Amino acid sequence: MKALARKWLPAYAGLYVIFLYLPILLLPIFSVNASPIPQFPLTGITTKWYRDLPKTPALIDAAWNSLIVGVAAAVLSTVLGICAARAVTRYRFPGRRPIQGLIMAPLVLPEIIIAISMLLILLSLGLSLSLFTVVLGHVLICIPYSITVLVSGFEGFDRSLEEASADLGETAFGTFRRVTLPMVAPAIISSLLVSFTISLDEFIMAFFLAGTETTLPIYIWGQLRFAAKLPGVLALGTLMLAASILMLTFAEAASARRTPHR
Amino acid sequence: MTVAAEVPSASASVRSNARPLLQSEAARGLALISPTLAYALVLLLVPIIVVIAYSFWTQNYLTIDRSFTLENYRVALTEPIYRDLLMRSLGISLVVSVATVLFAYPIAYYISFHGGRHKNLWLFLITIPFWSSYLLRVMSWKVILGYNGVLNSGLMGLGIIDEPSTALLYNSTAVVITLTHAWAVFAILPIYVSLEKVDRTLIEAAKDLGDGPVRSFLRVTLPLSMPGVISALLIVMIPTVGDFVTPRLVGGKDGVMIANAIQAQFGKAANWPLGAALSVTTMVVVTAMAAACVLLLRGAMRLGR
Numbered sequence: 001m002k003a004l005a006r007k008w009l010p011a012y013a014g015l016y017v018i019f020l021y022l023p024i025l026l027l028p029i030f031s032v033n034a035s036p037i038p039q040f041p042l043t044g045i046t047t048k049w050y051r052d053l054p055k056t057p058a059l060i061d062a063a064w065n066s067l068i069v070g071v072a073a074a075v076l077s078t079v080l081g082i083c084a085a086r087a088v089t090r091y092r093f094p095g096r097r098p099i100q101g102l103i104m105a106p107l108v109l110p111e112i113i114i115a116i117s118m119l120l121i122l123l124s125l126g127l128s129l130s131l132f133t134v135v136l137g138h139v140l141i142c143i144p145y146s147i148t149v150l151v152s153g154f155e156g157f158d159r160s161l162e163e164a165s166a167d168l169g170e171t172a173f174g175t176f177r178r179v180t181l182p183m184v185a186p187a188i189i190s191s192l193l194v195s196f197t198i199s200l201d202e203f204i205m206a207f208f209l210a211g212t213e214t215t216l217p218i219y220i221w222g223q224l225r226f227a228a229k230l231p232g233v234l235a236l237g238t239l240m241l242a243a244s245i246l247m248l249t250f251a252e253a254a255s256a257r258r259t260p261h262r
Numbered sequence: 263m264t265v266a267a268e269v270p271s272a273s274a275s276v277r278s279n280a281r282p283l284l285q286s287e288a289a290r291g292l293a294l295i296s297p298t299l300a301y302a303l304v305l306l307l308v309p310i311i312v313v314i315a316y317s318f319w320t321q322n323y324l325t326i327d328r329s330f331t332l333e334n335y336r337v338a339l340t341e342p343i344y345r346d347l348l349m350r351s352l353g354i355s356l357v358v359s360v361a362t363v364l365f366a367y368p369i370a371y372y373i374s375f376h377g378g379r380h381k382n383l384w385l386f387l388i389t390i391p392f393w394s395s396y397l398l399r400v401m402s403w404k405v406i407l408g409y410n411g412v413l414n415s416g417l418m419g420l421g422i423i424d425e426p427s428t429a430l431l432y433n434s435t436a437v438v439i440t441l442t443h444a445w446a447v448f449a450i451l452p453i454y455v456s457l458e459k460v461d462r463t464l465i466e467a468a469k470d471l472g473d474g475p476v477r478s479f480l481r482v483t484l485p486l487s488m489p490g491v492i493s494a495l496l497i498v499m500i501p502t503v504g505d506f507v508t509p510r511l512v513g514g515k516d517g518v519m520i521a522n523a524i525q526a527q528f529g530k531a532a533n534w535p536l537g538a539a540l541s542v543t544t545m546v547v548v549t550a551m552a553a554a555c556v557l558l559l560r561g562a563m564r565l566g567r
Binding site for chain 2: 220
């Protein structure tokens with residue numbers, strides 16, 4: 001077992017990382033391929049597919065929609081996440097576990113079930129589908145991630161600092177603004193970034209709840225039917241991937257600042 | 263409070279003060295969580311109850327008949343097409359969850375026991391692929407597994423096969439590979455967390471008492487990491503059963519799953535009550551399967567001890 005762990009585990013870990021990254025690495029590679037058919041060997045390097053992207057009005061629309069939905073979902077889910085995370089880390093109250101269970105449930109439910117349930121209730125209420133309903137759906141599935149990030153941020157800090165502030169005559173709001181907020185700011189930033197990233201890439205809820213509107217994943221889904229459109233989709237995907245990695249690196253850096261030099 | 267404590271009959275008044283204090287803490291906690299709770303109630307719990315209600319109703323073109331009927335469940339459970347789709351979806355989600363956990367365990371073990379100072383870097387490295395668009399990852403697998411795809415040309419280049427294999431794409435194997443990739447992180451993280459909690463001195467103790475590395479792994483590390491394995495299994499199994507993107511893109515005719523049928527009922531076919539009944543049936547059956555797996559694993563652990 002020891003020899004096994006020494007020799008084979010690192011090799012296995014290496015192979016596993018290749019397996020994880022293989023599909024991701026192919027996106028940028030084929031997005032600069034001159035031939036529209038994704039196949040090795042590459043026929044030449046081109047930036048044509050990237051240059052074509054801004055010339056597609058439908059894509060620009062979808063990108064704006066995704067941005068609006070992403071920002072709205074990130075802000076709302078972080079605000080609701082702060083309430084819940086603060087409540088569970090600061091107070092004991094009856095029914096805490098079932099309440100938490102319900103709020104975190106979207107993590108383990110099949111997304112299609114959540115999507116069709118929301119669709120049914122929205123249509124039964126006579127609401128028409130729009131970007132607003134997509135935001136409602138995205139907030140629901142982002143909240144568990146926000147709470148996870150925020151709880152670990154809220155648990156880390158010393159409550160006696162808040163008590164000291166209160167003892168020294170600061171109001172509850174003042175204590176929150178001047179003591180609590182600066183300490184939990186990194187967690188809040190990471191929650192915003194993580195929720196935005198989830199919303200940006202989310203397809204199933206958007207597919208059911210967007211009506212005639214399109215977000216980026218819905219646009220991509222539409223394009224996947226046409227083989228000739230594939231390189232453009234790959235170029236778009238590469239840009240989205242770069243944006244996601246950038247934001248997560250920021251999120252990671254924000255939460256690393258919270259726990260310095262471990 | 264301090265004033266009350268100085269009064270001779272303090273103990274009684276302090277005791278009577280204690281309850282409002284406790285109640286106010288509970289009230290504050292509840293008040294604080296109530297917006298989030300209300301959101302989840304209105305947009306998750308109530309909708310799910312409505313879906314369950316719909317599953318007992320029937321639809322005549324555009325009007326919903328609200329009289330109670332089990333007809334939808336009869337169709338969902340006995341129509342061969344839905345029964346087959348459900349069985350196949352359960353099979354795929356079982357295979358995917360078991361495969362994901364088996365492949366993920368050594369990685370989680372490696373990071374936890376041999377990650378050293380780079381643990382966080384490893385975890386970050388492993389989570390990145392998960393943040394790329396799900397649609398595009400599935401698309402990428404289509405490119406890898408296709409007739410002229412990366413895998414086929416690679417295998418031909420190495421001389422392992424003579425002509426491209428068609429066995430890779432448009433079947434349930436392709437669905438399993440794609441989903442195993444998509445859910446990897448959700449298995450690695452819970453297993454890693456439970457491995458981190460394993461008390462290292464217990465493993466040393468087992469070794470000092472004469473257990474070899476394999477025995478100490480089987481008798482100490484594995485049983486102690488079982489909670490992580492079980493949550494990984496559940497986190498992968500339950501959502502996987504409801505996937506419809508992967509089957510649509512790489513599944514071909516043999517890879518279609520129950521979610522595709524559910525989607526059709528809410529889209530083209532427009533039979534909401536049947537779609538609702540299919541959803542409820544799927545949830546109930548997959549929960550039962552998950553519970554059976556958990557019991558089986560717990561039983562196996564008890565026998566192994």
